[in-house]
Amino acid sequence: MSGSSETNSANDKLLIDIGSTYFKVSTSGSIEQHFRDFNKRILDDLLHKSGETVQRFNAKDIHICSSANGGLSTLIIGLTQSYSLKYATNIAYNSGINVIDSLIFQNIEDYSIPSDLIDVVIIVGGIDSNSGLFDDRLNQYLAKLNYSNAVYVGNAQDGAKMASTVKRLVVLPNIIDDRLHIVEKHLKDYLTNLYQQDIEGKEDIKHLYEITDNQIFSTPFVVNKSLPLINASFSVTDPFILLDIGGATTDVHYSKDLVTDNIVTEQGHDRIVFKKLGVYKSRQSLIFTAEQNEYAYELLMHLKVTENIYEEHSDKATKILMQLAIFLVLCKMSHYRPAYVTLKLLAMNSIVFTGGITKVLNTEDVEDVVAFFYRKILNSDHKPRTVLDTNYDIWTLGAKDHAICQ
Amino acid sequence: MRPKDLAVSHEDTIIWVSGSIGFDKIPSIFEGSPTMKVVTGVIGNDIHVVANRLMDLSLNARGYEVFNLGVNTHLEEFFDAAVETGADILLISSLNGEAEGWGREVKIHKAKYKSLDGLTMMIGGNLTVGSGNADDIVPRFKNYGFDLVCHQIDLNTGLDMLEAHLQEKLQEESQA
Numbered sequence: 001m002s003g004s005s006e007t008n009s010a011n012d013k014l015l016i017d018i019g020s021t022y023f024k025v026s027t028s029g030s031i032e033q034h035f036r037d038f039n040k041r042i043l044d045d046l047l048h049k050s051g052e053t054v055q056r057f058n059a060k061d062i063h064i065c066s067s068a069n070g071g072l073s074t075l076i077i078g079l080t081q082s083y084s085l086k087y088a089t090n091i092a093y094n095s096g097i098n099v100i101d102s103l104i105f106q107n108i109e110d111y112s113i114p115s116d117l118i119d120v121v122i123i124v125g126g127i128d129s130n131s132g133l134f135d136d137r138l139n140q141y142l143a144k145l146n147y148s149n150a151v152y153v154g155n156a157q158d159g160a161k162m163a164s165t166v167k168r169l170v171v172l173p174n175i176i177d178d179r180l181h182i183v184e185k186h187l188k189d190y191l192t193n194l195y196q197q198d199i200e201g202k203e204d205i206k207h208l209y210e211i212t213d214n215q216i217f218s219t220p221f222v223v224n225k226s227l228p229l230i231n232a233s234f235s236v237t238d239p240f241i242l243l244d245i246g247g248a249t250t251d252v253h254y255s256k257d258l259v260t261d262n263i264v265t266e267q268g269h270d271r272i273v274f275k276k277l278g279v280y281k282s283r284q285s286l287i288f289t290a291e292q293n294e295y296a297y298e299l300l301m302h303l304k305v306t307e308n309i310y311e312e313h314s315d316k317a318t319k320i321l322m323q324l325a326i327f328l329v330l331c332k333m334s335h336y337r338p339a340y341v342t343l344k345l346l347a348m349n350s351i352v353f354t355g356g357i358t359k360v361l362n363t364e365d366v367e368d369v370v371a372f373f374y375r376k377i378l379n380s381d382h383k384p385r386t387v388l389d390t391n392y393d394i395w396t397l398g399a400k401d402h403a404i405c406q
Numbered sequence: 407m408r409p410k411d412l413a414v415s416h417e418d419t420i421i422w423v424s425g426s427i428g429f430d431k432i433p434s435i436f437e438g439s440p441t442m443k444v445v446t447g448v449i450g451n452d453i454h455v456v457a458n459r460l461m462d463l464s465l466n467a468r469g470y471e472v473f474n475l476g477v478n479t480h481l482e483e484f485f486d487a488a489v490e491t492g493a494d495i496l497l498i499s500s501l502n503g504e505a506e507g508w509g510r511e512v513k514i515h516k517a518k519y520k521s522l523d524g525l526t527m528m529i530g531g532n533l534t535v536g537s538g539n540a541d542d543i544v545p546r547f548k549n550y551g552f553d554l555v556c557h558q559i560d561l562n563t564g565l566d567m568l569e570a571h572l573q574e575k576l577q578e579e580s581q582a
């Protein structure tokens with residue numbers, strides 16, 4: 001990566017990112033990264049491994065972000081795939097929330113009730129001049145569901161009625177306007193605040209306030225902040241995607257130019273999370289996804305290994321799993337295995353990798369998989385520029401930008 | 407350019423649409439009843455936008471509330487938009503010859519929705535590849551699930567047909 005984060009004005013700041021597997025500590029001159037010790041409190045672990053560095057800074061100059069809690073989970077109940085569910089999903093991802101499921105209200109009886117606790121249920125549907133779209137089946141479903149918060153962002157008339165029947169329901173303005181366009185603000189603010197409160201409420205994170213005077217933010221929020229700055233600072237050309245393949249989840253941030261879609265939002269970059277795609281905590285489900293993909297086997301052959309690698313716990317196995325993760329995510333963003341958005345990957349000029357993956361793979365390893373994907377899935381020799389953010393410059397950029405703004 | 411004329415180039419062709427498109431407010435035949443909602447757009451990968459723009463203006467002038475999904479609209483998006491808006495009418499344009507392929511899918515897709523039984527379905531434009539024969543095309547598309555089929559029929563004639571159809575439907579409903 002061409003730019004360096006050292007010459008920026010926030011020289012005297014210490015930036016700390018707590019992830020589910022690693023934490024990293026960045027000063028103007030260095031970046032340290034450590035595997036977390038799960039037998040220790042985060043603060044103790046941090047002070048044990050990077051105590052000297054932390055001690056050199058005042059609490060007002062220490063900025064912390066965290067994705068350690070894995071983010072909040074949401075279940076979305078909407079009327080249609082193309083509007084209510086799609087809009088709410090988009091807003092949830094952009095607020096750093098993980099969508100665990102979305103269901104169409106007319107078929108609500110056909111869905112099973114998730115057993116896990118849902119942090120927030122989003123209910124949405126209809127423009128304001130439409131109403132009477134939800135009935136008692138909604139209450140029956142919610143009564144069986146284990147959730148902490150519920151927010152209604154559908155047509156105004158149904159919201160007014162529902163407020164009295166659904167427990168703990170927050171009613172906000174409709175996210176679909178009278179022209180069927182998306183309105184992000186209210187739901188996004190609500191979800192971002194909820195995430196923020198969750199981070200602050202986590203016991204483990206609370207202790208971190210002993211070393212900082214600043215608010216602790218969610219990592220996706222910080223990364224998203226850096227996206228508009230990326231091509232000004234690094235040799236990345238628009239449109240691009242940024243892949244953050246971590247221990248538990250994979251985050252994809254992408255330029256809006258890559259989407260052919262009915263969603264017209266104000267921001268230039270959107271985010272999507274693949275919750276069960278990671279190389280440590282989510283290793284098993286990554287392998288499961290690979291086994292469902294007919295090309296994954298070919299990729300393994302191409303990488304000169306067999307499926308036995310899934311059983312191995314070695315550096316080599318981690319490397320192969322990371323390469324598989326890249327391939328599987330690209331598949332999910334393409335027409336081959338469409339997730340909720342499909343990207344025009346042939347129009348993509350750069351692909352940026354950040355997170356733990358950059359410590360394991362080199363440019364050649366990454367380019368090899370990307371080329372394999374384009375050849376096999378898209379039948380093309382297209383070769384986007386690959387950029388490895390080995391120094392966590394992107395995160396530093398977002399964190400710094402944020403630190404300066406505070 | 408004269409008012410209400412539109413010039414579009416197709417390779418070397420310039421076509422002029424002129425005369426009585428009539429966007430001035432026409433008194434609605436449904437005076438007194440709630441405004442009818444129409445979802446409209448051009449189906450499939452079709453980018454012929456001119457008729458769609460005219461359609462939007464004409465429908466508005468005739469007093470409908472219009473939800474225009476524009477070009478490149480897929481069948482699921484049309485139905486989804488009808489659900490979200492509570493539309494009374496779905497009015498699809500097709501110009502580039504894709505209509506036949508989509509037409510066959512209409513029944514299968516629509517059957518997935520539980521709230522679209524009362525939706526009036528209309529399609530118009532060039533409904534086949536080449537010129538085609540309306541006598542074959544109209545019954546075929548009716549069989550696909552459309553109430554009104556306008557192959558190479560001008561917009562205003564088509565919208566008059568729609569009004570007549572809706573009036574008939576209203577009468578039937580009031581008698582029932």
Ligand code: B12
Nearest residue numbers: 416452453454455456457499502503530531535536561564
């Ligand atoms: C302009 C034009 C283009 C422009 C479109 C620009 C744009 N963004 O709109 C460009 C150059 C991009 C283009 C591309 C193509 N075009 Co072209 N195009 C035309 C052209 C010359 C005029 C269309 C137009 O705007 N007319 C003005 C509007 C007002 O009229 P209209 O579209 O006919 O609509 C009227 C009626 O049909 C009716 N109507 C329309 N919809 C509905 C709906 C209802 C419910 C009702 C009641 C009435 C109704 O109301 C309108 C007013 O009366 C026509 C030929 C022609 N002279 O009609 C070909 C034509 C439509 N194109 C044609 C073709 C084949 C193509 C291409 C496939 C060419 C190619 N090989 O690449 C591509 C397809 C691109 C795509 N993905 O869709 C064919 C379609 C043939 C067919 N159906 O069998 C035509 C008929 C030319 C021909 N004779 O071969 N095209």
